Amino acid sequence: MKEKGITLIELLITLAIIGILIAGIYKTFISQQHTYAVQEQVADTQQNVRIAITQMMRELRMAGYGRLDTTFWGADGLHGKYKNAVHPEDNGQKVTVVGAFVQATTLAANADSGSNTLLLTDASRFDIAGKKYFCINGTESHRIHSITYNVDGDIDQITLFPGVTLTQDHYAGEPVFMILAVTYSLGIVDGKSCLLRDENIGGGPQPVAENIESLQFQYVMNTGETLTDVPGNRLDDIRMIQATVVARTDQTDPQLKATDGYRRRTLSSTVKLRNLGI
Numbered sequence: 001m002k003e004k005g006i007t008l009i010e011l012l013i014t015l016a017i018i019g020i021l022i023a024g025i026y027k028t029f030i031s032q033q034h035t036y037a038v039q040e041q042v043a044d045t046q047q048n049v050r051i052a053i054t055q056m057m058r059e060l061r062m063a064g065y066g067r068l069d070t071t072f073w074g075a076d077g078l079h080g081k082y083k084n085a086v087h088p089e090d091n092g093q094k095v096t097v098v099g100a101f102v103q104a105t106t107l108a109a110n111a112d113s114g115s116n117t118l119l120l121t122d123a124s125r126f127d128i129a130g131k132k133y134f135c136i137n138g139t140e141s142h143r144i145h146s147i148t149y150n151v152d153g154d155i156d157q158i159t160l161f162p163g164v165t166l167t168q169d170h171y172a173g174e175p176v177f178m179i180l181a182v183t184y185s186l187g188i189v190d191g192k193s194c195l196l197r198d199e200n201i202g203g204g205p206q207p208v209a210e211n212i213e214s215l216q217f218q219y220v221m222n223t224g225e226t227l228t229d230v231p232g233n234r235l236d237d238i239r240m241i242q243a244t245v246v247a248r249t250d251q252t253d254p255q256l257k258a259t260d261g262y263r264r265r266t267l268s269s270t271v272k273l274r275n276l277g278i
């Protein structure tokens with residue numbers, strides 16, 4: 001009786017076929033893993049650039065909020081430097097905008113037109129060297145001459161400079177904002193290029209989004225022309241800011257042979273400075 005079985009050649013052929021199938025499955029798995037990793041990095045990059053542009057443009061749009069003008073700051077300007085609502089710097093790669101960006105407290109009592117003092121529920125956030133400018137409800141702004149704490153229980157009092165008084169009536173509960181000079185620029189944090197935001201009151205710039213490779217600003221003037229470098233005597237003529245942000249993936253993609261391996265996303269946006277030219 002003839003015995004049944006497989007020959008060595010048949011076994012080798014079977015093993016070869018199985019090997020080919022396994023290799024194909026493995027290649028497909030690796031390809032899918034690579035595609036997923038690349039898509040995840042691209043999604044992170046898109047999210048970074050959206051975060052960067054959204055926050056930045058929101059604050060750029062508020063430049064000059066608080067009815068600020070060139071006569072408000074006096075000879076030295078805010079922090080001894082900023083006398084205008086928009087300050088282009090570094091050949092369009094950096095900008096500082098001045099405005100009432102952050103609500104710090106509220107009025108604790110009515111403040112009548114002609115008054116030289118105001119009562120606040122908390123004046124502590126204004127007690128910063130070189131940072132004593134405030135705005136009431138976006139309609140009136142002044143410098144603080146002095147702060148007196150706990151004049152009436154927990155109520156604090158701020159006093160304006162001699163000869164300066166309120167020009168409008170204000171009421172208890174109205175928001176009181178800090179006037180800040182906020183700077184946006186690029187810098188290196190933990191070895192990565194980041195979009196930085198600095199309130200210029202100490203502590204240095206803070207990262208807003210990482211892997212931001214390029215930041216470029218251009219300025220649309222009241223005449224319609226677009227400039228990168230704006231002359232100092234035309235800073236108050238700026239009406240719109242165009243910002244372009246380029247973000248890249250955190251890691252390289254080996255399949256991009258013709259480039260440095262990084263995938264990039266570019267986002268541009270233009271905001272009208274609604275508080276200027278009023």
